[in-house]
Amino acid sequence: xxxxxxxLGSSSALPTSERNTTAQIINHAERFFLIDCGEGTQIRxxxxxxxxxxxxxxxxxxxxxxxxxxxPGLLNTMNLLGRQKDxxxxxxxxxxxxxxxxxxxIFTKLGYAINIYPLKDNNKDLLYENKFLKIYSFPVSHRxxxxxxSFEEKKQPRxxxxxxxxxxxxxxxWRPRIKNGEDYITSDRxxxxxxxxxxxxPSPRKYVFITDTEYLPSVKKYFDTPINTLYHEATxxxxxxxxxxxxxxxxxxxAGKIATILQAQKLLxxxxxxxxxxxxxxxxxxxxxxxxxxxxxxxxxxFSV
Amino acid sequence: xxxxxxxLGSSSALPTSERNTTAQIINHAERFFLIDCGEGTQIRxxxxxxxxxxxxxxxxxxxxxxxxxxxPGLLNTMNLLGRQKDxxxxxxxxxxxxxxxxxxxIFTKLGYAINIYPLKDNNKDLLYENKFLKIYSFPVSHRxxxxxxSFEEKKQPRxxxxxxxxxxxxxxxWRPRIKNGEDYITSDRxxxxxxxxxxxxPSPRKYVFITDTEYLPSVKKYFDTPINTLYHEATxxxxxxxxxxxxxxxxxxxAGKIATILQAQKLLxxxxxxxxxxxxxxxxxxxxxxxxxxxxxxxxxxFSV
Numbered sequence: 001x002x003x004x005x006x007x008l009g010s011s012s013a014l015p016t017s018e019r020n021t022t023a024q025i026i027n028h029a030e031r032f033f034l035i036d037c038g039e040g041t042q043i044r045x046x047x048x049x050x051x052x053x054x055x056x057x058x059x060x061x062x063x064x065x066x067x068x069x070x071x072p073g074l075l076n077t078m079n080l081l082g083r084q085k086d087x088x089x090x091x092x093x094x095x096x097x098x099x100x101x102x103x104x105x106i107f108t109k110l111g112y113a114i115n116i117y118p119l120k121d122n123n124k125d126l127l128y129e130n131k132f133l134k135i136y137s138f139p140v141s142h143r144x145x146x147x148x149x150s151f152e153e154k155k156q157p158r159x160x161x162x163x164x165x166x167x168x169x170x171x172x173x174w175r176p177r178i179k180n181g182e183d184y185i186t187s188d189r190x191x192x193x194x195x196x197x198x199x200x201x202p203s204p205r206k207y208v209f210i211t212d213t214e215y216l217p218s219v220k221k222y223f224d225t226p227i228n229t230l231y232h233e234a235t236x237x238x239x240x241x242x243x244x245x246x247x248x249x250x251x252x253x254x255a256g257k258i259a260t261i262l263q264a265q266k267l268l269x270x271x272x273x274x275x276x277x278x279x280x281x282x283x284x285x286x287x288x289x290x291x292x293x294x295x296x297x298x299x300x301x302x303f304s305v
Numbered sequence: 306x307x308x309x310x311x312x313l314g315s316s317s318a319l320p321t322s323e324r325n326t327t328a329q330i331i332n333h334a335e336r337f338f339l340i341d342c343g344e345g346t347q348i349r350x351x352x353x354x355x356x357x358x359x360x361x362x363x364x365x366x367x368x369x370x371x372x373x374x375x376x377p378g379l380l381n382t383m384n385l386l387g388r389q390k391d392x393x394x395x396x397x398x399x400x401x402x403x404x405x406x407x408x409x410x411i412f413t414k415l416g417y418a419i420n421i422y423p424l425k426d427n428n429k430d431l432l433y434e435n436k437f438l439k440i441y442s443f444p445v446s447h448r449x450x451x452x453x454x455s456f457e458e459k460k461q462p463r464x465x466x467x468x469x470x471x472x473x474x475x476x477x478x479w480r481p482r483i484k485n486g487e488d489y490i491t492s493d494r495x496x497x498x499x500x501x502x503x504x505x506x507p508s509p510r511k512y513v514f515i516t517d518t519e520y521l522p523s524v525k526k527y528f529d530t531p532i533n534t535l536y537h538e539a540t541x542x543x544x545x546x547x548x549x550x551x552x553x554x555x556x557x558x559x560a561g562k563i564a565t566i567l568q569a570q571k572l573l574x575x576x577x578x579x580x581x582x583x584x585x586x587x588x589x590x591x592x593x594x595x596x597x598x599x600x601x602x603x604x605x606x607x608f609s610v
Binding site: 013014015016017020021039040042043046047063064065066068069070072073076077080081094095097098101102104105106 | 318319320321322325326344345347348351352368369370371373374375377378381382385386399400402403406407409410411
């Protein structure tokens with residue numbers, strides 16, 4: 001089952017000629033979720049062949065311009081492309097007033113409804129659920145209210161072993177019962193134990209997105225099991241540790257520490273300040289704190305969770 | 306004296322992977338003016354080495370998103386870059402409410418003032434003037450109130466001929482008087498006619514920007530002399546002439562007709578609908594109506610007026 005992240009923007013407050021401000025697409029089993037929507041997000045979508053009308057859920061971490069100034073253009077484009085089905089936006093409550101203001105002055109009437117689900121500021125909160133996936137928000141600590149997001153696969157039922165179906169000639173009506181844990185009783189009353197004819201489904205995977213925040217080890221309380229992939233902002237290097245603290249951002253080494261605390265397998269770094277010319281130092285500093293896979297992301301990169 | 310247009314966006318309502326929505330920079334004698342500000346304008350500026358803080362005047366043709374959704378990001382970036390001097394925006398009056406709404410919900414306090422000059426809907430109107438240039442707005446005809454802009458050089462005084470200065474040894478105090486048209490009277494009372502020691506300054510140049518509009522030959526009344534370069538929207542080809550009329554846009558051949566009516570030397574076509582794969586037909590159709598230089602612009606193109 002596909003579980004993939006496409007980076008659409010990886011700069012911090014200011015875009016550069018190569019990096020847009022924050023946005024990324026999560027593709028889980030061909031369902032597409034957008035996290036943040038910096039200016040130019042819809043353009044990056046076209047450059048990376050993301051189908052704009054396939055996005056039904058948008059998650060906005062906080063109301064700083066570099067995380068949402070692409071939203072008016074994207075909503076407008078969805079309208080021009082003929083969207084009719086509802087769009088769901090999970091965002092700080094004030095987004096509503098912002099969209100109303102844009103709507104009043106700029107949009108012609110949208111042909112679809114926007115449902116805004118306000119993020120709650122106190123705890124880990126289930127925002128969305130389907131058969132395979134749950135999506136949560138959780139508060140982090142920035143200059144204004146800000147949330148992280150967690151994409152967590154649900155444990156799937158055990159799977160029938162193909163060879164066992166053939167060996168025991170298991171009828172179709174029996175199969176859902178076996179998947180749900182029953183032993184199989186053959187027509188001559190023989191009992192075949194469930195473990196013998198099924199195998200465990202793959203381990204559920206977990207992707208966690210954290211930007212913008214100061215160093216916040218207490219996020220551990222939201223994750224009782226290891227996570228697979230962590231995206232964590234790394235606006236600064238250690239040389240600007242004080243500046244990180246002042247602006248409530250993180251350094252690359254702090255991102256590495258959080259990855260270690262959350263027992264991640266893979267760390268993606270982004271939201272780089274434009275003051276730095278090179279990104280290799282971000283990887284180096286994070287690796288001192290986290291001894292597994294580390295990437296400094298670029299626009300257009302795709303990662304498997 | 307430099308008089309140059311840099312195209313920052315050339316698509317119509319929808320951006321593509323290669324074309325942003327409308328924006329262009331006019332460089333007149335190293336003064337920089339921005340016309341329209343589609344999403345991603347600040348990113349194109351960086352890609353084309355336009356210095357963002359050198360822009361003091363922004364002209365917005367109308368309040369459709371593809372002409373202004375880059376404005377919040379640009380204003381925010383100017384702030385982050387430390388702008389302190391006033392920014393002047395010439396725009397439909399409702400832009401004020403739009404910016405106030407953004408300001409209320411998104412901006413931290415801007416470190417500079419924005420002066421908004423509302424466009425007037427009835428006639429050609431002088432918006433800006435310096436020693437060398439006048440900038441006017443004039444109404445065109447779209448689904449909502451929309452304006453074109455005209456950048457018109459002022460006729461400069463006659464220039465002293467270098468050789469004449471040497472020949473007659475003309476003192477410095479005399480030179481401004483001669484530039485203003487006086488004959489030169491030498492120390493021995495000899496009268497040297499002005500035409501003999503001065504030459505005419507170059508002909509003033511004129512750049513006219515027209516988007517979005519239906520075919521509107523009556524714009525002729527705003528231009529009593531030929532113009533040098535015309536940028537005119539060409540959203541459609543002749544095959545979609547009816548669609549152009551319905552949406553109050555122009556075809557390439559209509560743009561060509563306007564160029565002929567305004568006695569232009571050069572025609573720049575832009576604002577192409579994304580339904581077309583190729584742009585050569587726009588040039589071909591415009592050339593049937595206008596027998597001089599025609600370009601179908603691309604993002605990053607630079608043209609001299």
